[in-house]
Amino acid sequence: xxxxxxxxxxxxxxxxxxxxxxxxxxxxxxxxxxxxxxxxxxxxxxxxxxxxxxxxxxxxxxxxxxxxxxxxxxxxxxxxxxxxxxxxxxxxxxxxxxxxxxxxxx
Amino acid sequence: xxxxxxxxxxxxxxxxxxxxxxxxxxxxxxxxxxxxxxxxxxxxxxxxxxxxxxxxxxxxxxxxxxxxxxxxxxxxxxxxxxxxxxxxxxxxxxxxxxxxxxxxxxxxxxxxxxxxxxxx
Numbered sequence: 001x002x003x004x005x006x007x008x009x010x011x012x013x014x015x016x017x018x019x020x021x022x023x024x025x026x027x028x029x030x031x032x033x034x035x036x037x038x039x040x041x042x043x044x045x046x047x048x049x050x051x052x053x054x055x056x057x058x059x060x061x062x063x064x065x066x067x068x069x070x071x072x073x074x075x076x077x078x079x080x081x082x083x084x085x086x087x088x089x090x091x092x093x094x095x096x097x098x099x100x101x102x103x104x105x106x
Numbered sequence: 107x108x109x110x111x112x113x114x115x116x117x118x119x120x121x122x123x124x125x126x127x128x129x130x131x132x133x134x135x136x137x138x139x140x141x142x143x144x145x146x147x148x149x150x151x152x153x154x155x156x157x158x159x160x161x162x163x164x165x166x167x168x169x170x171x172x173x174x175x176x177x178x179x180x181x182x183x184x185x186x187x188x189x190x191x192x193x194x195x196x197x198x199x200x201x202x203x204x205x206x207x208x209x210x211x212x213x214x215x216x217x218x219x220x221x222x223x224x225x226x
Contacts, residue, residue: 001169034212043219044153049212067144087153091211092159095168096155 002090006099013078013106021073021102023088028068032092035064035073038101039084047086048073069097080106110203110217118224119199124190126171128203128217129183129210136161136181139204144188145178146199154199158206159186193224 003026013019023033031051036044046055048064051071061076075082083106088099114126128142141192143158157167159177165210171190179186190197200221203212 001168032210034210036213043216044213045216046212046214049207049214050210055212055214089153089212094155094166095170097210098153100154105173 001095002029002092002097004090004097004099006088006102007084008102009085009100009106010103011106015078015080015106016076019075019078019104021086021088021104022056023071023073024067025069025071025090025092029090029092031067032090033064033066033071034089034091035062036087036089037082037084038087044087075104078104078106081105108205108215109190110205110215111202112201112203112217112220114220114222116221116223119223119226120194120224121175121192124188124193124197124222124224126188126203126220127185128187129185130205131184134181135184135186137180141166141208141211142179142186143204143206145202145204145213145216147202147216147219148199156188156190156201163179195224198224 005024033051035048038044050062085101085103109131120122141158144156159165165177174191176189200219202219203217205215
């Protein structure tokens with residue numbers, strides 16, 4: 001199985017800050033990497049697919065980059081509504097696997 | 107718009123079979139371009155992909171669950187289902203169904219999730 005490791009596990013930042021979450025794969029996965037946001041008690045929401053493609057309706061403050069084994073999710077200007085846990089997920093091969101999550105507090 | 111809704115018992119006894127159904131509305135399950143997935147989340151934990159199925163019936167399972175798992179599809183009723191046998195407390199989780207785009211295998215539409223507790 002491909003292991004996905006996110007860092008940091010949690011972070012605290014202020015409104016307006018730029019933050020970056022890193023996701024590393026245990027082997028190369030090309031650009032087969034997706035990002036999700038999950039708020040407490042809610043369903044995960046797709047933010048970014050294929051490493052850098054913004055899902056329809058997702059604010060442009062979110063962006064993704066990377067390829068191979070290292071990927072980043074950036075929020076350019078943190079908003080109160082961005083308080084959530086963020087997960088990366090590799091889609092290069094089955095079993096599809098997720099990172100352990102990064103909790104973002106405002 | 108496409109919506110997914112899980113249904114099934116919220117409580118299952120140990121060693122029994124957990125059975126869930128996902129009903130798709132607002133679109134046909136009998137179409138290419140998408141797989142139909144099951145994902146679970148243990149309490150306070152991360153996400154685990156269980157498996158997915160294509161409208162043709164071809165299915166892919168997580169090897170960690172494969173020996174106990176059957177995912178099936180009923181295109182006439184626009185539903186797909188999960189059966190997990192010989193359950194233990196470790197199978198207690200929120201179970202989600204999700205539409206999976208075959209461009210990038212991303213989970214773009216999710217059901218609301220259903221909590222399943224394994225307990226006697």
